[in-house]
Amino acid sequence: MIEHAIKLALRNFMRHKNSFFINLSGLSTGLACTLLIFLWVRDELRVDKIFENDDRLFQVMEHQDYSDGILTTNSTPGPLGMSLEEEIPEIELAATYLYPASYNLQVGEEKLRAVGTYAGKNYFKIFDYPLMTGSAVDILAGANNIAISETLAGSLFGSVEEAMGQSIEYEGSDIYSVSGVFKDLPSNSTQQFDFLLPYEPFYQENIEWMSNWESNFPNTAIRLKKGAQAAVVNGKIKDFIKGKAENSRVSLFLQSYSGRYLYGRYQNGKQVGGRIEYVWLFSLIALFILLIACINFMNLSTARASRRAKEVGVKKTIGAGKKALVIQFLSESIILSFLSLLIAVGLAGLALPQFNLITAKEIELHFDPGMIGVLVAISLITGIIAGSYPAFYLSSFRPISVLKGTLRSSMGELWVRRGLVVFQFALSFILIVAVVIVYKQIQFIQDQGPGYDKEQLVYFNRDGRLEEQSTAFFTKAKTMDGVQNISSIGHNLVGQQNNTRGVEWDGKDPEMTLLFENVRINYDLLETIGVEFKEGRSFSRSFGRDSSAVIFNEKAVEIMGMKDPIGQRVRIHGEEKEIIGVVKDFHFQSFRQEINPLFFQLSPENSWFMMASLEKGKEKKGLENLKSLYEEFNPGFAFDFEFLDEQYARQYAAEQRVASLSRYFAGFAILISCLGLFGLSVFTAERRKKEIGIRKVLGASVTQILSLLTKEFAQIVLWSILIGFPIAYVLSKNWLDRFVYRIDLAIWFFVLTAVLMILIAVVTVSSQAFQAARVDPKKYLRSE
């Protein structure tokens, strides 16, 4: 029976090459998209799930309670890890680690920059990254130990074996000795670094501020004892910090270490999703695309039903049961689906490099048993979904009406078929609207800009001799070709990086707690980045007392409720400061957030980054000059710079990825839908040839017939727009609502998409309609 079904399926493919080709290309494109999305989703779900004790690894998180809401962060006080390990019995191990940054390393004459940070001695016990030499127990135990990656060992010493025990000079001063080499970190690890230094000695050196329970800096990860309940520990650590510092407004909680990647977004102390939303979104898109491809199959199969009807009638007369026929038609669609799978795997393989580029992943196609199982399951399900309706529809033909030739498509089926196409195009419409809106919002963010000139701004570390001789550096740099202005700043102005609630002003509600972003800058910084002033002035050397001056943003002044801020006094960390200027609000955080209060203080010694603005059109020259000047000051240091707008764009990397991915997938969805529409138009044109013949005999012109045929399809598309519109509207609004600063959901996005869709549909069907309209009437009238 099955053999017979397979044979018949293959012969049918050969005989009806057109619909076979349409189905095959539609299904294989659909399956290729699904396969890519599956790979991506699987990769996302596996991020950080690389440690043996994954279920016992947790990140210690903070909820910080302020007047304007709860801020959730993974920054914790410096001594937290050590204290937790001592005081909470359920906690087996704790490791503190800092945010990695780029540093200068030197071995003999060999100098390079590498990304590294400080990490507690238990780090490798908690995170069991494979070690090539050295042991997890003592790799970070000695004060002068350094653990380096396989690659770093290779570039500094030639090989892993050579590296052990060798000395490395760090930032031109401290000497560390290699205590172990770890394998390069896998790409699905969220922590990425080339080397680690021991945290405890760093803590001791900076104990004055590191031991402060009210300041938050490093991250803390813990491993629970076997059998310990996270909920129990959560209860114990909730007020842990309040027990150490009376005034603290922090409560602690544990988040699964591997879970924090997908569930990283908090709103006012509540977990509100994160990347997991994109996992769902793309899974849904994959399902939709596959459904669209399946619908093509259903439509073409049922549309061609009259051709298959005789076969069904004869077989039933001879004694075929409904089951046998269902099996036959289902095997046809399943075979097609597996053929498509073969092509899809090839297509996905070809698309993978580009896909990896867009998604910033390193996904590979491996055919392990699990993967093959999934592929087979997807194809089987696709085959069954695609084949189900045609199978039951065709097999339910009554042989008597087939053989008598009275089989006619009932209105019901026609509606089902139209309904399926409407569904397809509604999905395509929603996808296209989504793409347009995501694109417009990203463009809005880029165009709008943060409120200062981010384009020509470049920043780099103020390290080596620049720490002492920055003024000399500035003087020289300012005269250089291509360099417009230069100054220094405490941090790069992207994201909340250094905040404080230590701002006091007259009339402040004593209960009020608010975070102010605290930006330490040098003279000329505000001029360099081009922040606009609302009133007052910038820091200036001509005023001797500017070290006790402060500049706020509009938002801060508004919150403090000051009418005439200039000249008024505030206390920052108890120190009296005079307000000398107010700058217009600019975005130092993402557009998702309301602009927060901010102030600038003059503090050249704490401005660890050089920030230069380059002359437009001479960026390259300016950079080269800065590089040679930097190397003149810091011989042997690698000049490592970054453009501020790149850093700025990185805040929206996820959105941008989603934007470009959805652009591709929407394209495929509409392509597959059009394939189906085309197939249907071929069929309709053929079915209506006699009708067209009669109409032509009665005097209809080609144009009239053309519009008759296209109108039918245009109506289908119109319906799908009507159905898709509210859904697309709600979805886009939901997405845009995440941004405090966003585009208006203008009606023209929808109108434009609608017009585009109708145009695409008309173009798709017009070739067939045109052919049908030009038929020679007598030829088709005679045939019946």
Next chain:
Amino acid sequence: MIQTKELSKVYRTDEVETTALNKVDIQIKEGEFVSIMGPSGCGKSTLLNILGLIDSPSSGSYQFLDTEVANFSERQRSKLRKQNIGFIFQSFNLIDELTVFENVELPLIYNQVSSSDRKKRVEETLEKMNMMHRAKHFPQQLSGGQQQRVAVARAIINDPKLILADEPTGNLDTSNGNDVMKTLVALNEAGATIVMVTHSQFCAEFGDRIIRLLDGQVVTENLLKKQKQML
């Protein structure tokens, strides 16, 4: 073998009610060769379809092999049909995607005959119909007469007790038509019961008797002298 009492078939659409068969009583014994005649639209094919268990009557009784089948479900009819009845159509109704061999094989597949057995029986039957040399051809590569021979082969492959033929010669020229009639007579002589619908008086007279229908009713039944010697 076949006995109907007040067998009626009414087709209903939204507005019109058409009576295709109106209280038909007929009786056909095992081994008989019965021809059914009548003008277009008199209900011949409807009757044949009901007798062949492809269609069910609106009312009345139909006993097939001493079983009342008038109210059988599609599944029950299908089972009875595939074991006992062979069909021959005017338009042959061969499946275009299958070869001659595979077309003839089809009823055996649905009756779950083993593959080796199927091969033997198909070959025998094709041999008998003198179509073995065309076994690998597709229907559209054959002449009308050849196609009908394949259709006959398919109808008899299961050794059905009853063979129903709906204008088997309608699409054939005289010589091919005669060939088909010869085959039917031979099958009848070998023991098969045959019911044939035809427009042709000549063909009808190969039967043992002729049932004439008009407007869904049996008008006459005449016994015939055998005409076989004419062939």
